[in-house]
Amino acid sequence: MTLPDPAAEASSPLGRRERMVLAAIAAALALLLFWLRGGLQPQAPLEQLARRSPELPLALASGRPTVVEFYADWCEACRSMAPAMAALESEHRGDLNVVLLNVDNPRWSPEIDRYAVNGIPQLELFDRGGHAIGRSLGARSRPELASIMTALIEETPLPPLAGVGSLSPLTGGEGPGTGPTTPAQAQAGPRSHA
Structure with a gap:
């Protein structure tokens, strides 16, 4: 001692x-x-989805339909929709890809421009061939998300929901899969709070 x-x-x-x-x-x-900072609690559903999200080019080339969600961490509608998105993504894993792109990440600026994102959450909907076939604007309930995902998987028409629509095959010369751009879409970006 x-x-x-x-x-x-x-x-x-x-x-x-x-x-x-x-x-x-x-x-x-x-x-x-x-x-x-949350202790030992698991990550929130939005963060879980974002972390396990496949890369967009891989998802579009996978031969499975794809839902791309443009979101932000600060977006309350995105956060409220996340548990349903996470549950449905788990249910349909292997049949459907769910890709999350954060509008606050400059890496996704080309995609934000390509898909004319001017508000969030915005879902871009792709068929098995990786072709843009529709769009959903605004928060969605679990039943609405389920009907959208089922339509993509079963290759049936998108459900007739407010804010959901098919894209015209005419792109206005903006490149493949970009969809039409209206003057309202060109006015403000997703971070403008306009």
């Missing part, structure tokens, strides 16, 4: 008691930070 060295304690600016108090405060702050 070694005895404390009085010379070493004298040279230390903090005594043993002060070091213990500082260690306890540091541990309490670490626990508080851990708790504030």
Whole structure:
């Protein structure tokens, strides 16, 4: 057993008691930070979906229908729709791809422009061949999402829901699968809050 060295304690600016108090405060702050960041809770459904989302080119070339959701972390409608999207994505895994593209990530700027995203959530709907066949604007309930996904998988017409429509085969010369662009679409971007 070694005895404390009085010379070493004298040279230390903090005594043993002060070091213990500082260690306890540091541990309490670490626990508080851990708790504030969610502790051991699993990620929210939106983050789970985004993390397991396949790359867009791979999804479109997979031979499965694809739903592309343009979203943002701060979007309450996107967050409220996420549990249903996550559940349906799990149910249809292998039959359908779900790809999430965050409008706040500059990496997706070309896709935001290509698909004329001017509000979120916006779903772009693709057939098995990777061709854009429809679009859904705004938040969707689980039954609405299920009917959209079922129509894509079964290759039947999209359901007649407000804000859901098929895309015209005429693209206005903007490139394949871009769909028509209206003056309203050209006015504001998804981050403009217009």
